[in-house]
Amino acid sequence: MKFADIVQSADWKAEKHVPVIDAPATVKAGDKVAIEVGVGKEIAHPNTTEHHIRWIKLYFKPENGKFAYELASFEFNAHGESVEGPNKGPAYSEPFGKVVVKLGGSGTLLATAYCNIHGLWESSREIKVEA
Amino acid sequence: MKFADIVQSADWKAEKHVPVIDAPATVKAGDKVAIEVGVGKEIAHPNTTEHHIRWIKLYFKPENGKFAYELASFEFNAHGESVEGPNKGPAYSEPFGKVVVKLGGSGTLLATAYCNIHGLWESSREIKVEA
Amino acid sequence: MKFADIVQSADWKAEKHVPVIDAPATVKAGDKVAIEVGVGKEIAHPNTTEHHIRWIKLYFKPENGKFAYELASFEFNAHGESVEGPNKGPAYSEPFGKVVVKLGGSGTLLATAYCNIHGLWESSREIKVEA
Amino acid sequence: MKFADIVQSADWKAEKHVPVIDAPATVKAGDKVAIEVGVGKEIAHPNTTEHHIRWIKLYFKPENGKFAYELASFEFNAHGESVEGPNKGPAYSEPFGKVVVKLGGSGTLLATAYCNIHGLWESSREIKVEA
Ligand SMILES: [Fe+3]
Numbered sequence: 357m358k359f360a361d362i363v364q365s366a367d368w369k370a371e372k373h374v375p376v377i378d379a380p381a382t383v384k385a386g387d388k389v390a391i392e393v394g395v396g397k398e399i400a401h402p403n404t405t406e407h408h409i410r411w412i413k414l415y416f417k418p419e420n421g422k423f424a425y426e427l428a429s430f431e432f433n434a435h436g437e438s439v440e441g442p443n444k445g446p447a448y449s450e451p452f453g454k455v456v457v458k459l460g461g462s463g464t465l466l467a468t469a470y471c472n473i474h475g476l477w478e479s480s481r482e483i484k485v486e487a
Numbered sequence: 488m489k490f491a492d493i494v495q496s497a498d499w500k501a502e503k504h505v506p507v508i509d510a511p512a513t514v515k516a517g518d519k520v521a522i523e524v525g526v527g528k529e530i531a532h533p534n535t536t537e538h539h540i541r542w543i544k545l546y547f548k549p550e551n552g553k554f555a556y557e558l559a560s561f562e563f564n565a566h567g568e569s570v571e572g573p574n575k576g577p578a579y580s581e582p583f584g585k586v587v588v589k590l591g592g593s594g595t596l597l598a599t600a601y602c603n604i605h606g607l608w609e610s611s612r613e614i615k616v617e618a
Numbered sequence: 619m620k621f622a623d624i625v626q627s628a629d630w631k632a633e634k635h636v637p638v639i640d641a642p643a644t645v646k647a648g649d650k651v652a653i654e655v656g657v658g659k660e661i662a663h664p665n666t667t668e669h670h671i672r673w674i675k676l677y678f679k680p681e682n683g684k685f686a687y688e689l690a691s692f693e694f695n696a697h698g699e700s701v702e703g704p705n706k707g708p709a710y711s712e713p714f715g716k717v718v719v720k721l722g723g724s725g726t727l728l729a730t731a732y733c734n735i736h737g738l739w740e741s742s743r744e745i746k747v748e749a
Numbered sequence: 750m751k752f753a754d755i756v757q758s759a760d761w762k763a764e765k766h767v768p769v770i771d772a773p774a775t776v777k778a779g780d781k782v783a784i785e786v787g788v789g790k791e792i793a794h795p796n797t798t799e800h801h802i803r804w805i806k807l808y809f810k811p812e813n814g815k816f817a818y819e820l821a822s823f824e825f826n827a828h829g830e831s832v833e834g835p836n837k838g839p840a841y842s843e844p845f846g847k848v849v850v851k852l853g854g855s856g857t858l859l860a861t862a863y864c865n866i867h868g869l870w871e872s873s874r875e876i877k878v879e880a
Pocket residue numbers: 373401407408471472473474
Protein backbone atom coordinates (compact mmCIF):
# COMPACT_ATOMS: atom_id res chain seq x y z
CA MET A 357 0.00 0.00 0.00
CA LYS A 358 1.21 3.48 -0.84
CA PHE A 359 0.74 6.62 1.23
CA ALA A 360 -1.24 8.05 -1.69
CA ASP A 361 -3.91 5.41 -1.01
CA ILE A 362 -4.76 6.97 2.35
CA VAL A 363 -4.72 10.67 1.37
CA GLN A 364 -8.09 11.81 0.09
CA SER A 365 -8.85 14.77 -2.14
CA ALA A 366 -11.99 16.56 -3.30
CA ASP A 367 -13.34 19.99 -4.14
CA TRP A 368 -13.27 22.10 -0.96
CA LYS A 369 -16.54 23.75 -1.90
CA ALA A 370 -18.29 20.40 -1.60
CA GLU A 371 -16.19 18.49 0.93
CA LYS A 372 -15.63 19.89 4.41
CA HIS A 373 -12.35 18.07 5.09
CA VAL A 374 -10.28 19.60 2.32
CA PRO A 375 -7.64 22.06 3.56
CA VAL A 376 -7.91 25.42 1.82
CA ILE A 377 -4.68 27.35 1.19
CA ASP A 378 -5.00 31.14 1.08
CA ALA A 379 -1.95 32.81 -0.38
CA PRO A 380 -1.22 35.50 -2.94
CA ALA A 381 -0.93 34.15 -6.50
CA THR A 382 2.29 36.12 -6.99
CA VAL A 383 4.88 37.31 -4.48
CA LYS A 384 8.35 38.87 -4.58
CA ALA A 385 11.33 36.64 -3.84
CA GLY A 386 12.44 37.04 -0.22
CA ASP A 387 9.41 39.09 0.84
CA LYS A 388 7.50 38.02 3.92
CA VAL A 389 4.20 36.54 2.83
CA ALA A 390 1.37 35.32 5.02
CA ILE A 391 -0.17 31.98 4.12
CA GLU A 392 -3.35 30.81 5.77
CA VAL A 393 -4.62 27.26 5.81
CA GLY A 394 -7.99 26.12 7.05
CA VAL A 395 -10.50 23.35 6.96
CA GLY A 396 -14.21 24.06 6.64
CA LYS A 397 -14.06 27.36 4.84
CA GLU A 398 -17.33 26.70 2.99
CA ILE A 399 -18.87 23.90 5.06
CA ALA A 400 -17.93 23.89 8.76
CA HIS A 401 -16.37 20.73 10.13
CA PRO A 402 -17.53 19.47 13.55
CA ASN A 403 -15.38 20.46 16.50
CA THR A 404 -16.17 18.06 19.33
CA THR A 405 -14.17 15.88 21.68
CA GLU A 406 -15.10 12.89 19.56
CA HIS A 407 -14.69 14.37 16.08
CA HIS A 408 -12.40 17.21 15.03
CA ILE A 409 -9.51 18.31 12.85
CA ARG A 410 -6.30 17.46 14.70
CA TRP A 411 -3.67 19.06 12.48
CA ILE A 412 -2.77 20.72 9.17
CA LYS A 413 0.68 20.58 7.56
CA LEU A 414 1.88 22.93 4.85
CA TYR A 415 4.62 22.03 2.35
CA PHE A 416 6.39 23.82 -0.49
CA LYS A 417 7.70 22.05 -3.59
CA PRO A 418 9.99 24.36 -5.57
CA GLU A 419 9.58 24.28 -9.34
CA ASN A 420 13.37 24.10 -9.67
CA GLY A 421 14.01 21.53 -7.00
CA LYS A 422 13.47 17.85 -6.54
CA PHE A 423 12.50 17.82 -2.86
CA ALA A 424 9.60 19.31 -0.92
CA TYR A 425 10.04 21.37 2.26
CA GLU A 426 7.71 21.38 5.22
CA LEU A 427 6.91 25.03 5.93
CA ALA A 428 4.76 24.60 9.01
CA SER A 429 2.71 22.23 11.07
CA PHE A 430 -0.37 23.38 12.99
CA GLU A 431 -1.90 21.28 15.75
CA PHE A 432 -5.35 22.02 17.11
CA ASN A 433 -5.46 20.45 20.52
CA ALA A 434 -8.47 21.67 22.48
CA HIS A 435 -11.84 20.20 21.59
CA GLY A 436 -14.04 20.58 24.63
CA GLU A 437 -12.36 17.83 26.64
CA SER A 438 -12.88 18.15 30.37
CA VAL A 439 -12.80 16.29 33.66
CA GLU A 440 -16.54 16.88 33.60
CA GLY A 441 -16.89 14.83 30.43
CA PRO A 442 -16.64 15.32 26.67
CA ASN A 443 -17.73 18.69 25.26
CA LYS A 444 -18.01 20.23 28.73
CA GLY A 445 -14.61 21.92 28.57
CA PRO A 446 -13.96 25.65 28.19
CA ALA A 447 -11.79 25.61 25.05
CA TYR A 448 -12.11 24.68 21.39
CA SER A 449 -9.42 25.17 18.72
CA GLU A 450 -10.74 25.75 15.21
CA PRO A 451 -8.79 24.34 12.23
CA PHE A 452 -7.25 27.55 10.92
CA GLY A 453 -3.60 28.47 10.93
CA LYS A 454 -1.40 31.20 9.56
CA VAL A 455 2.31 31.25 8.94
CA VAL A 456 4.64 33.85 7.47
CA VAL A 457 7.21 32.60 4.97
CA LYS A 458 9.89 33.87 2.63
CA LEU A 459 10.24 32.01 -0.66
CA GLY A 460 13.13 32.13 -3.10
CA GLY A 461 11.40 30.81 -6.20
CA SER A 462 8.12 29.65 -7.70
CA GLY A 463 6.53 26.37 -6.77
CA THR A 464 3.55 24.59 -5.30
CA LEU A 465 2.08 24.86 -1.83
CA LEU A 466 0.58 21.58 -0.58
CA ALA A 467 -1.49 21.08 2.55
CA THR A 468 -2.55 17.92 4.35
CA ALA A 469 -5.19 17.88 7.08
CA TYR A 470 -6.04 15.12 9.54
CA CYS A 471 -9.53 14.46 10.91
CA ASN A 472 -9.41 12.10 13.88
CA ILE A 473 -12.13 9.88 12.34
CA HIS A 474 -12.07 10.67 8.61
CA GLY A 475 -8.31 10.48 8.11
CA LEU A 476 -6.07 12.42 5.74
CA TRP A 477 -7.04 15.04 3.15
CA GLU A 478 -4.99 17.12 0.75
CA SER A 479 -4.97 20.08 -1.56
CA SER A 480 -2.43 22.21 -3.42
CA ARG A 481 -2.00 25.64 -4.96
CA GLU A 482 0.61 27.22 -7.22
CA ILE A 483 2.57 30.23 -6.04
CA LYS A 484 4.57 32.38 -8.43
CA VAL A 485 7.67 34.03 -6.99
CA GLU A 486 9.14 36.93 -8.95
CA ALA A 487 12.80 37.86 -8.67
CA MET B 488 15.61 20.08 38.53
CA LYS B 489 12.19 21.46 37.73
CA PHE B 490 10.85 22.36 34.30
CA ALA B 491 10.56 25.95 35.50
CA ASP B 492 14.36 26.06 35.69
CA ILE B 493 14.66 25.73 31.91
CA VAL B 494 11.90 28.12 30.83
CA GLN B 495 13.15 31.67 30.53
CA SER B 496 11.14 34.87 30.68
CA ALA B 497 11.81 38.54 29.99
CA ASP B 498 10.21 41.67 28.62
CA TRP B 499 9.46 41.07 24.93
CA LYS B 500 10.37 44.65 24.08
CA ALA B 501 13.95 43.96 25.15
CA GLU B 502 14.40 40.24 24.52
CA LYS B 503 13.84 38.82 21.06
CA HIS B 504 12.96 35.26 22.19
CA VAL B 505 9.86 36.05 24.18
CA PRO B 506 6.62 34.90 22.50
CA VAL B 507 4.10 37.71 22.15
CA ILE B 508 0.42 36.82 22.41
CA ASP B 509 -1.97 39.07 20.50
CA ALA B 510 -5.57 38.60 21.55
CA PRO B 511 -8.51 40.82 22.46
CA ALA B 512 -8.62 41.74 26.15
CA THR B 513 -12.29 40.79 26.30
CA VAL B 514 -14.34 38.37 24.21
CA LYS B 515 -17.81 36.85 24.29
CA ALA B 516 -18.17 33.28 25.51
CA GLY B 517 -18.38 30.87 22.58
CA ASP B 518 -17.45 33.47 19.96
CA LYS B 519 -14.69 32.64 17.51
CA VAL B 520 -11.63 34.68 18.41
CA ALA B 521 -8.34 34.86 16.55
CA ILE B 522 -5.19 34.64 18.67
CA GLU B 523 -1.80 35.37 17.17
CA VAL B 524 1.51 34.36 18.67
CA GLY B 525 4.90 35.42 17.44
CA VAL B 526 8.52 35.77 18.37
CA GLY B 527 10.52 38.81 17.41
CA LYS B 528 7.75 41.37 17.24
CA GLU B 529 10.02 44.20 18.34
CA ILE B 530 13.49 42.77 17.70
CA ALA B 531 13.70 40.22 14.87
CA HIS B 532 15.10 36.80 15.73
CA PRO B 533 17.55 35.18 13.28
CA ASN B 534 16.07 32.70 10.83
CA THR B 535 18.90 30.55 9.54
CA THR B 536 19.57 26.84 9.18
CA GLU B 537 21.77 27.01 12.27
CA HIS B 538 19.65 29.28 14.47
CA HIS B 539 15.89 29.73 14.41
CA ILE B 540 12.64 29.44 16.31
CA ARG B 541 11.42 25.87 15.97
CA TRP B 542 7.99 26.05 17.58
CA ILE B 543 5.48 27.97 19.67
CA LYS B 544 2.82 26.38 21.86
CA LEU B 545 -0.25 28.17 23.18
CA TYR B 546 -2.10 27.12 26.35
CA PHE B 547 -5.21 28.29 28.19
CA LYS B 548 -5.64 28.08 31.96
CA PRO B 549 -9.26 28.73 32.92
CA GLU B 550 -9.79 30.88 35.99
CA ASN B 551 -12.37 28.37 37.22
CA GLY B 552 -10.45 25.24 36.48
CA LYS B 553 -7.46 23.45 37.87
CA PHE B 554 -5.90 22.23 34.63
CA ALA B 555 -4.46 23.99 31.60
CA TYR B 556 -5.42 23.11 28.02
CA GLU B 557 -3.14 23.20 25.02
CA LEU B 558 -4.91 25.27 22.38
CA ALA B 559 -2.42 24.93 19.55
CA SER B 560 1.09 24.04 18.60
CA PHE B 561 2.88 25.76 15.70
CA GLU B 562 6.00 24.30 14.16
CA PHE B 563 8.21 26.34 11.85
CA ASN B 564 10.14 23.84 9.82
CA ALA B 565 11.85 25.53 6.86
CA HIS B 566 14.99 27.53 7.59
CA GLY B 567 16.95 27.67 4.37
CA GLU B 568 18.13 24.07 4.51
CA SER B 569 19.13 22.67 1.14
CA VAL B 570 21.11 19.97 -0.61
CA GLU B 571 23.28 22.87 -1.73
CA GLY B 572 24.17 23.67 1.87
CA PRO B 573 22.82 25.69 4.78
CA ASN B 574 20.94 28.91 3.95
CA LYS B 575 20.88 28.10 0.23
CA GLY B 576 17.34 26.73 0.29
CA PRO B 577 14.26 28.43 -1.14
CA ALA B 578 12.05 28.53 1.96
CA TYR B 579 12.05 30.14 5.40
CA SER B 580 9.24 29.93 7.96
CA GLU B 581 8.95 32.93 10.27
CA PRO B 582 7.87 32.42 13.90
CA PHE B 583 4.31 33.69 13.69
CA GLY B 584 1.16 31.66 14.05
CA LYS B 585 -2.56 32.28 14.29
CA VAL B 586 -5.29 30.09 15.62
CA VAL B 587 -9.03 30.59 16.04
CA VAL B 588 -10.52 29.46 19.34
CA LYS B 589 -13.77 29.50 21.25
CA LEU B 590 -13.52 29.99 24.99
CA GLY B 591 -16.18 29.35 27.64
CA GLY B 592 -14.77 31.42 30.47
CA SER B 593 -12.06 33.83 31.53
CA GLY B 594 -8.50 32.75 32.10
CA THR B 595 -4.88 33.11 31.10
CA LEU B 596 -3.24 32.47 27.75
CA LEU B 597 0.32 31.15 28.05
CA ALA B 598 2.82 30.70 25.25
CA THR B 599 6.12 28.85 25.13
CA ALA B 600 8.61 29.23 22.29
CA TYR B 601 11.65 27.13 21.49
CA CYS B 602 14.83 28.47 19.88
CA ASN B 603 17.06 25.64 18.67
CA ILE B 604 20.09 27.14 20.45
CA HIS B 605 18.64 29.42 23.13
CA GLY B 606 16.06 27.02 24.52
CA LEU B 607 12.62 27.70 26.00
CA TRP B 608 10.91 31.05 26.58
CA GLU B 609 7.52 31.95 27.97
CA SER B 610 4.96 34.68 28.35
CA SER B 611 1.31 35.00 29.39
CA ARG B 612 -1.69 37.26 29.01
CA GLU B 613 -5.10 37.46 30.66
CA ILE B 614 -8.24 37.08 28.58
CA LYS B 615 -11.66 38.04 29.93
CA VAL B 616 -14.59 36.05 28.60
CA GLU B 617 -18.04 37.54 29.08
CA ALA B 618 -21.16 35.38 29.22
CA MET C 619 1.04 33.73 35.60
CA LYS C 620 4.17 31.70 34.96
CA PHE C 621 4.42 28.49 32.97
CA ALA C 622 5.60 26.78 36.16
CA ASP C 623 2.12 27.37 37.59
CA ILE C 624 0.54 24.99 35.08
CA VAL C 625 3.10 22.18 35.16
CA GLN C 626 2.34 19.66 37.87
CA SER C 627 4.72 17.24 39.54
CA ALA C 628 4.38 14.29 41.91
CA ASP C 629 5.87 10.91 42.70
CA TRP C 630 5.28 8.63 39.69
CA LYS C 631 4.64 5.66 41.98
CA ALA C 632 1.58 7.41 43.34
CA GLU C 633 0.42 9.64 40.50
CA LYS C 634 -0.42 8.14 37.11
CA HIS C 635 0.27 11.28 35.07
CA VAL C 636 3.94 11.67 35.84
CA PRO C 637 6.23 10.86 32.90
CA VAL C 638 8.88 8.29 33.82
CA ILE C 639 12.27 8.57 32.14
CA ASP C 640 14.19 5.32 31.71
CA ALA C 641 17.83 5.88 30.86
CA PRO C 642 21.18 4.54 32.01
CA ALA C 643 22.64 6.47 34.97
CA THR C 644 25.99 6.71 33.19
CA VAL C 645 26.85 6.65 29.48
CA LYS C 646 29.92 7.29 27.34
CA ALA C 647 30.14 10.58 25.47
CA GLY C 648 29.02 10.19 21.88
CA ASP C 649 27.65 6.66 22.34
CA LYS C 650 24.15 5.91 21.12
CA VAL C 651 21.89 5.56 24.12
CA ALA C 652 18.22 4.60 24.17
CA ILE C 653 15.96 6.68 26.39
CA GLU C 654 12.41 5.59 27.08
CA VAL C 655 9.67 7.82 28.41
CA GLY C 656 6.26 6.70 29.51
CA VAL C 657 3.23 7.63 31.53
CA GLY C 658 1.48 5.09 33.72
CA LYS C 659 4.38 2.79 34.49
CA GLU C 660 3.02 1.90 37.93
CA ILE C 661 -0.62 2.97 37.65
CA ALA C 662 -2.11 2.80 34.15
CA HIS C 663 -3.62 5.98 32.75
CA PRO C 664 -6.96 5.74 30.89
CA ASN C 665 -6.74 5.54 27.11
CA THR C 666 -10.11 6.54 25.72
CA THR C 667 -11.37 8.98 23.11
CA GLU C 668 -12.39 11.33 25.92
CA HIS C 669 -9.38 11.00 28.20
CA HIS C 670 -5.82 10.11 27.23
CA ILE C 671 -2.20 11.18 27.16
CA ARG C 672 -1.68 13.27 24.03
CA TRP C 673 2.08 13.78 24.04
CA ILE C 674 5.39 13.55 25.88
CA LYS C 675 8.37 15.83 25.26
CA LEU C 676 11.93 15.06 26.35
CA TYR C 677 14.54 17.77 27.00
CA PHE C 678 18.22 17.80 27.95
CA LYS C 679 19.83 20.52 30.07
CA PRO C 680 23.62 20.24 29.93
CA GLU C 681 25.44 20.79 33.21
CA ASN C 682 27.90 23.05 31.38
CA GLY C 683 25.40 24.99 29.34
CA LYS C 684 22.82 27.64 29.94
CA PHE C 685 20.13 26.44 27.54
CA ALA C 686 18.04 23.29 27.33
CA TYR C 687 17.63 21.26 24.14
CA GLU C 688 14.53 19.42 23.07
CA LEU C 689 15.60 15.88 22.26
CA ALA C 690 12.30 14.48 21.07
CA SER C 691 8.57 14.94 20.99
CA PHE C 692 6.19 11.96 20.96
CA GLU C 693 2.56 12.34 19.99
CA PHE C 694 0.04 9.61 20.69
CA ASN C 695 -2.80 10.19 18.30
CA ALA C 696 -5.13 7.17 18.18
CA HIS C 697 -7.52 6.73 21.07
CA GLY C 698 -10.40 4.65 19.78
CA GLU C 699 -11.96 7.43 17.74
CA SER C 700 -14.21 6.19 14.95
CA VAL C 701 -17.02 7.15 12.60
CA GLU C 702 -19.01 4.64 14.66
CA GLY C 703 -18.52 6.72 17.79
CA PRO C 704 -16.01 7.16 20.59
CA ASN C 705 -14.08 4.08 21.70
CA LYS C 706 -15.36 2.02 18.77
CA GLY C 707 -12.24 2.50 16.68
CA PRO C 708 -9.60 -0.13 15.93
CA ALA C 709 -6.51 1.66 17.25
CA TYR C 710 -5.14 2.94 20.55
CA SER C 711 -1.69 4.50 21.10
CA GLU C 712 -0.24 3.98 24.56
CA PRO C 713 1.88 6.73 26.14
CA PHE C 714 5.33 5.20 25.72
CA GLY C 715 8.09 6.42 23.49
CA LYS C 716 11.73 5.63 22.85
CA VAL C 717 14.41 7.71 21.25
CA VAL C 718 18.10 7.12 20.63
CA VAL C 719 20.42 10.02 21.45
CA LYS C 720 24.10 10.86 21.59
CA LEU C 721 25.18 13.19 24.39
CA GLY C 722 28.42 15.09 24.73
CA GLY C 723 28.36 15.85 28.44
CA SER C 724 26.52 15.28 31.70
CA GLY C 725 23.23 16.95 32.46
CA THR C 726 19.57 16.51 33.28
CA LEU C 727 16.83 14.84 31.26
CA LEU C 728 13.43 16.48 31.70
CA ALA C 729 10.10 15.18 30.45
CA THR C 730 6.72 16.86 30.17
CA ALA C 731 3.52 14.96 29.46
CA TYR C 732 0.12 16.29 28.48
CA CYS C 733 -3.19 14.68 29.46
CA ASN C 734 -6.07 16.11 27.45
CA ILE C 735 -8.11 16.75 30.62
CA HIS C 736 -5.54 16.84 33.44
CA GLY C 737 -3.01 19.12 31.78
CA LEU C 738 0.77 19.19 32.05
CA TRP C 739 3.03 17.00 34.20
CA GLU C 740 6.80 16.87 34.58
CA SER C 741 9.70 14.87 35.90
CA SER C 742 13.50 14.88 35.58
CA ARG C 743 16.49 12.59 35.92
CA GLU C 744 20.25 13.12 35.98
CA ILE C 745 22.42 11.49 33.37
CA LYS C 746 26.19 11.25 33.76
CA VAL C 747 28.22 11.32 30.56
CA GLU C 748 31.82 10.10 30.78
CA ALA C 749 34.44 11.27 28.32
CA MET D 750 0.07 18.54 -7.98
CA LYS D 751 -0.87 15.69 -5.67
CA PHE D 752 0.70 14.89 -2.32
CA ALA D 753 1.79 11.55 -3.81
CA ASP D 754 4.14 13.50 -6.10
CA ILE D 755 6.25 14.63 -3.18
CA VAL D 756 6.42 11.37 -1.19
CA GLN D 757 9.30 9.20 -2.31
CA SER D 758 9.70 5.47 -1.90
CA ALA D 759 12.49 2.95 -2.42
CA ASP D 760 13.96 -0.23 -0.98
CA TRP D 761 15.24 0.55 2.53
CA LYS D 762 18.23 -1.74 2.01
CA ALA D 763 19.49 0.56 -0.71
CA GLU D 764 18.10 3.97 0.22
CA LYS D 765 18.93 5.51 3.59
CA HIS D 766 15.83 7.71 3.82
CA VAL D 767 13.19 5.02 3.83
CA PRO D 768 11.48 4.54 7.22
CA VAL D 769 11.64 0.93 8.38
CA ILE D 770 8.70 -0.39 10.40
CA ASP D 771 9.50 -3.17 12.87
CA ALA D 772 6.40 -4.93 14.13
CA PRO D 773 5.27 -8.50 14.64
CA ALA D 774 3.63 -10.03 11.55
CA THR D 775 0.73 -11.27 13.67
CA VAL D 776 -0.68 -9.99 16.95
CA LYS D 777 -3.74 -10.68 19.13
CA ALA D 778 -6.58 -8.17 19.03
CA GLY D 779 -6.37 -5.76 21.95
CA ASP D 780 -2.90 -6.88 23.06
CA LYS D 781 -0.26 -4.25 23.63
CA VAL D 782 2.25 -4.42 20.81
CA ALA D 783 5.45 -2.43 20.41
CA ILE D 784 6.11 -0.94 16.99
CA GLU D 785 9.47 0.57 16.15
CA VAL D 786 10.16 2.91 13.27
CA GLY D 787 13.53 4.11 12.16
CA VAL D 788 15.46 5.62 9.32
CA GLY D 789 18.92 4.38 8.41
CA LYS D 790 18.65 0.81 9.63
CA GLU D 791 20.99 -0.48 6.94
CA ILE D 792 22.73 2.70 5.77
CA ALA D 793 23.06 5.44 8.40
CA HIS D 794 21.61 8.83 7.56
CA PRO D 795 23.63 11.95 8.46
CA ASN D 796 22.74 13.64 11.72
CA THR D 797 24.07 17.18 11.59
CA THR D 798 22.67 20.63 12.19
CA GLU D 799 22.43 21.11 8.44
CA HIS D 800 21.10 17.69 7.42
CA HIS D 801 19.01 15.30 9.51
CA ILE D 802 15.76 13.42 9.84
CA ARG D 803 13.25 15.75 11.48
CA TRP D 804 10.29 13.43 12.06
CA ILE D 805 8.59 10.11 11.43
CA LYS D 806 4.83 9.56 11.46
CA LEU D 807 3.15 6.19 11.80
CA TYR D 808 -0.36 5.46 10.47
CA PHE D 809 -2.69 2.47 10.51
CA LYS D 810 -5.18 1.71 7.75
CA PRO D 811 -7.64 -0.97 8.88
CA GLU D 812 -8.53 -3.63 6.32
CA ASN D 813 -12.18 -3.19 7.23
CA GLY D 814 -12.27 0.57 7.32
CA LYS D 815 -12.15 3.38 4.86
CA PHE D 816 -10.02 5.86 6.84
CA ALA D 817 -6.48 5.75 8.15
CA TYR D 818 -5.55 6.61 11.75
CA GLU D 819 -2.40 8.34 12.86
CA LEU D 820 -0.89 6.18 15.60
CA ALA D 821 2.07 8.33 16.53
CA SER D 822 4.33 11.15 15.50
CA PHE D 823 8.01 11.26 16.51
CA GLU D 824 10.02 14.44 16.28
CA PHE D 825 13.81 14.40 16.52
CA ASN D 826 14.81 17.86 17.54
CA ALA D 827 18.45 17.96 18.65
CA HIS D 828 21.09 17.90 15.92
CA GLY D 829 24.19 19.44 17.39
CA GLU D 830 22.89 23.00 17.29
CA SER D 831 24.66 25.33 19.70
CA VAL D 832 25.41 28.93 20.50
CA GLU D 833 28.98 27.95 19.63
CA GLY D 834 27.94 27.10 16.08
CA PRO D 835 26.56 24.17 14.13
CA ASN D 836 27.60 20.68 15.25
CA LYS D 837 29.20 21.99 18.43
CA GLY D 838 26.22 21.18 20.63
CA PRO D 839 26.01 18.40 23.20
CA ALA D 840 22.95 16.53 21.92
CA TYR D 841 21.89 14.57 18.84
CA SER D 842 18.59 12.74 18.39
CA GLU D 843 18.73 9.70 16.14
CA PRO D 844 15.76 8.87 13.92
CA PHE D 845 14.34 5.92 15.84
CA GLY D 846 11.07 5.80 17.70
CA LYS D 847 8.94 3.24 19.47
CA VAL D 848 5.29 3.31 20.34
CA VAL D 849 2.99 0.77 22.01
CA VAL D 850 -0.40 0.26 20.39
CA LYS D 851 -3.49 -1.89 20.69
CA LEU D 852 -5.18 -2.84 17.43
CA GLY D 853 -8.65 -4.25 16.93
CA GLY D 854 -8.25 -5.74 13.46
CA SER D 855 -5.84 -6.43 10.62
CA GLY D 856 -4.53 -3.71 8.39
CA THR D 857 -1.52 -1.86 7.08
CA LEU D 858 1.04 0.19 8.98
CA LEU D 859 2.38 3.13 6.98
CA ALA D 860 5.29 5.39 7.91
CA THR D 861 6.41 8.72 6.50
CA ALA D 862 9.77 10.28 7.33
CA TYR D 863 10.98 13.81 6.67
CA CYS D 864 14.60 14.73 5.92
CA ASN D 865 15.14 18.48 6.17
CA ILE D 866 16.85 18.58 2.76
CA HIS D 867 15.67 15.41 0.98
CA GLY D 868 11.97 15.71 1.76
CA LEU D 869 9.36 13.02 2.36
CA TRP D 870 9.79 9.24 2.23
CA GLU D 871 7.37 6.40 2.86
CA SER D 872 7.03 2.70 3.48
CA SER D 873 4.34 0.27 4.62
CA ARG D 874 3.92 -3.13 6.19
CA GLU D 875 0.96 -5.46 6.74
CA ILE D 876 -0.04 -6.45 10.25
CA LYS D 877 -2.39 -9.35 10.91
CA VAL D 878 -4.57 -9.08 13.98
CA GLU D 879 -6.20 -12.27 15.26
CA ALA D 880 -9.39 -12.19 17.29
FE1 LIG E 1 -14.29 14.62 9.97
